[in-house]
Amino acid sequence: MSSLTLSIDAMGGDNSPTVILDGMKIFLQDHPDVKFLVHGKQDILAPEIQSRGLDNVCKIIHQESMVSMSAKPASALRKAKGTSMWGAVESVKKGDAVAAVSAGNTGALMAFSMLALRKMKGVYRPAMTALWPTINGRCVVLDIGANLEADADQLVSFSIMGEAYARAITGKKRPTIGLLNIGSEDDKGGDTLRRAADLLSDPDLGLDFRGFIEGNDISMGKVDVVVTDGFTGNVALKAAEGTAYLVASYVKDALTENWLSKLGAVFASAGLRKLKDKMNPSRVNGGVLLGLKGVVVKSHGGSDAEGMASALTLAVNLGASNYREEISDGLLRFQDSSSVSELAAE
Amino acid sequence: MSSLTLSIDAMGGDNSPTVILDGMKIFLQDHPDVKFLVHGKQDILAPEIQSRGLDNVCKIIHQESMVSMSAKPASALRKAKGTSMWGAVESVKKGDAVAAVSAGNTGALMAFSMLALRKMKGVYRPAMTALWPTINGRCVVLDIGANLEADADQLVSFSIMGEAYARAITGKKRPTIGLLNIGSEDDKGGDTLRRAADLLSDPDLGLDFRGFIEGNDISMGKVDVVVTDGFTGNVALKAAEGTAYLVASYVKDALTENWLSKLGAVFASAGLRKLKDKMNPSRVNGGVLLGLKGVVVKSHGGSDAEGMASALTLAVNLGASNYREEISDGLLRFQDSSSVSELAAE
Structure with missing residues (x-):
């Protein structure tokens, strides 16, 4: 074949x-x-x-x-x-x-x-991706449920995998990466996130790491790849889906409020068709186990x-x-840089 | 005074x-x-x-x-x-x-x-609340950031506090409670969540516990009180805020697409005013450290x-x-039932 x-x-x-x-x-x-x-x-x-x-x-x-x-x-x-x-x-x-x-x-x-x-080789646990609509297109979020928890090394491997994946599907040469946290300051979040941020900042990895991002930054398209553990990613994705559904129901109510509203909706139909298109979850359908x-x-x-x-x-x-080759290369760079750090720490 | x-x-x-x-x-x-x-x-x-x-x-x-x-x-x-x-x-x-x-x-x-x-008395860690708009009103989500992590006992105490709080502000006699998870089946999630679910099912606590809920269930108003740790709650809330903002920007684009759309928006203005009102974050402003x-x-x-x-x-x-008295009573019931279980387990 x-x-x-x-x-x-x-x-x-x-x-x-x-x-x-x-x-x-x-x-x-x-x-x-x-x-x-x-x-x-x-x-x-x-x-x-x-x-x-x-x-x-x-x-x-x-x-x-x-x-x-x-x-x-x-x-x-x-x-x-x-x-x-x-x-x-x-x-x-x-x-x-x-x-x-x-x-x-x-x-x-x-x-x-x-x-x-x-x-x-080099993958400890695979991660599930989602495509998330943003104000300027779409971003990749991972993990969204393959791993309930993730340690710092896993978050780094998710970043490497997510970056190569984002490059393959968006064509961007250097997709940006953000770690999902509850504040964007360096000292926010738990030890795992701070340690992952340190590792991701290593220039030898060759990643464009932008630091911590917050939940609202996802839809704002602040980065191309949002990295988190599978529990948090799954909850965030579904909370966003629920909200989109809620707002869509508000819009529907607004445009069927009375006969004048309905007439207005007819006039606005070209724009509303585009809205419907943007809101269509089919646009961003497809998850991949990286x-x-x-x-x-x-x-x-x-x-x-x-x-x-x-x-x-x-x-x-x-x-x-060739995203899988890129992932292999990236994970290899990470292993090399980890070994160097371990040697340096000895 | x-x-x-x-x-x-x-x-x-x-x-x-x-x-x-x-x-x-x-x-x-x-x-x-x-x-x-x-x-x-x-x-x-x-x-x-x-x-x-x-x-x-x-x-x-x-x-x-x-x-x-x-x-x-x-x-x-x-x-x-x-x-x-x-x-x-x-x-x-x-x-x-x-x-x-x-x-x-x-x-x-x-x-x-x-x-x-x-x-x-009986509170190990306070929890921060948020009001979250739902398809049938609003619900209470806690914790949204006071505690990065929460063990099973803490999740139970959040449930007790959130329930009394929801009663005080909604007037509902028995607000329903859901534990935020990545699936609604009993065996989903980690040990902490399963243990908390077991504890919350104890009839002596007097809570209307509805089991696990998922991220999309929040906006659907599936329960009155959504219980989670502060990290997950914060990310979910902000992810939802970002999504609401994104969809609102889509709607704005749709209604200013061309002169016909703009005219349509004028006709639909009564409904759109209500939409704006529903989307106004002021409606649900106010968090409380319980x-x-x-x-x-x-x-x-x-x-x-x-x-x-x-x-x-x-x-x-x-x-x-009198929600604080209710919280005290609830926490006391929880301590009593825990002591009984411990005795029974000995």
């Missing part, structure tokens, strides 16, 4: 395989050369693929079962073989696809990916076809980039 | 004393019986109070200095005496006022309050006069309520 093949878990997510196949069709408009290995039930998938005219770009790989959205990672692992998710990840392992995409159970996908693809020897993109379980197309775009961009 | 006297730090915050005195004037429209002890520079305050016709409700207590917004708590403590902030807190300690309000330096205000007012033998309300440093009026309303409601 060519380097432009993606492996798809066609049975994961809330509205599979419909949303997934529709997303592939949208994606193909901009990426006509990409081919798919589609994992799932042959008898369900074949007619759906045919009816969308996707026969010539899809190869179905039959999988008898699927991972339920509510399964615990450990129990999913025991029954991994024969599921569409396991198949999708395994195609990446075998080198048949440059990246896998699944909208299925997040915990199971992380477990499958770690087992099948293994960690890169630190593995292979690319697996997690699409939101409730995503629509547009969102699936975003996740596929992310997957193909990452598959074509 | 009567029970309806508030003590005011007239020199704290970004636009003092203007915003503070304007806020008092707005507040008095609904609370004509309240009197003020106004701490600050006599020569600055006297003409400002007179020009607003507030002479008959204000008594100026001259303080020579003030706490700078950037001072560290420890350094502010060394120079506390003679500042408007210290004076305001001391009036509560002396029993001359039912509550103090300051828009000044948060760290200094927490330090002054703890030193002057002391902790209530667990002290006295009420001190922190108003946002950049708040406007409306926001100051909200903080004053919070202060007078708390001053008139």
Whole structure:
């Protein structure tokens, strides 16, 4: 298979395989050369693929079962073989696809990916990313849930991984990095954060580290990469999602307040369409478990076809980039500089 | 002095004393019986109070200095005496006022309050609250920054304090409580959270504990009291503030996109005014350091006069309520039930 093949878990997510196949069709408009290995039930998938005219770009790989959205990672692992998710990840392992995409159970996908693809050298724990909309585009936030806690060394490795990832998807040469804290002064936060900030300031790492940032700085786009532990990152991301939903409901109320408001909304419809577009979570769909020897993109379980197309775009961009080599190099620099510091401290 | 006297730090915050005195004037429209002890520079305050016709409700207590917004708590403590902030807190300690309000330096205000007012019996560490707008009103979030970390016992004491506080300000008889986590299943999160959840489920505590909630549940109003450690709470609150600001900027762009959009905004102005009102952070202004033998309300440093009026309303409601007795009783019940469990475990 060519380097432009993606492996798809066609049975994961809330509205599979419909949303997934529709997303592939949208994606193909901009990426006509990409081919798919589609994992799932042959008898369900074949007619759906045919009816969308996707026969010539899809190869179905039959999988008898699927991972339920509510399964615990450990129990999913025991029954991994024969599921569409396991198949999708395994195609990446075998080198048949440059990246896998699944909208299925997040915990199971992380477990499958770690087992099948293994960690890169120098990675102690992989980290899950999110794309976060900002006033000037979007930024990368990690970890958002793969690790409840993170020590200083882990936060540095998250920074190295997040920076290479941000470069691959934004094209910025030197993405800036901020450590999430509850104040921007140097002496704020606990020992772990202060120690991580010290390590990140080492010029040998070659990172553009901007120090501590606060929660409100994320949406303001103060840095390209926001680094934190998985608990804090997950809470921050979901708190922001809840707030966006709340404000959107306020706006809806405002524009349906009375007939005059509704008329106003008609006049303002061009701008409001753009607003809706900006607020659409599909724009920033796609999380990646960084630190593995292979690319697996997690699409939101409730995503629509547009969102699936975003996740596929992310997957193909990452598959074509050399961010994993950059991560390896960065982690190596970190290990070298740590060894030097340890020697100096002796 | 009567029970309806508030003590005011007239020199704290970004636009003092203007915003503070304007806020008092707005507040008095609904609370004509309240009197003020106004701490600050006599020569600055006297003409400002007179020009607003507030002479008959204000008594100026001259303080020579003030706490700078950037001072560290420890350094502010060394120079506390003679500042408007210290004076305001001391009036509560002396029993001359039912509550103090300051828009000044948060760290200094927490330090002054703890030193002057002391902790209530059974409180290991006080916790700072925030009011958070939700789809059905507002909820209380604590801790938002007084404690970087919190063990299970502390999370229980935050729950007890937050519940009594929520009852005092919302009038709900049994406010519901949720523990902030990265999943709502029982087995999610670390040991500390699971242990706290176990403790909170003890019926002897008399709390309406609803289990774990996630970040997005806060704005959805899933519970009345959201309990977390100060680091997570602070990041979540600020991440939400940043998101609200981002979405507001999107809405503004949408309604000024072209002349038709602008015309639409004119038609929709009634609804949009309500939207602006809902988005106004002044509506939910006011944080309280719970667990002290006295009420001190922190108003946002950049708040406007409306926001100051909200903080004053919070202060007078708390001053008139018996939430501190309820906190004492609740903490006692927790200690009793802990002792029983310990005996049972022996």
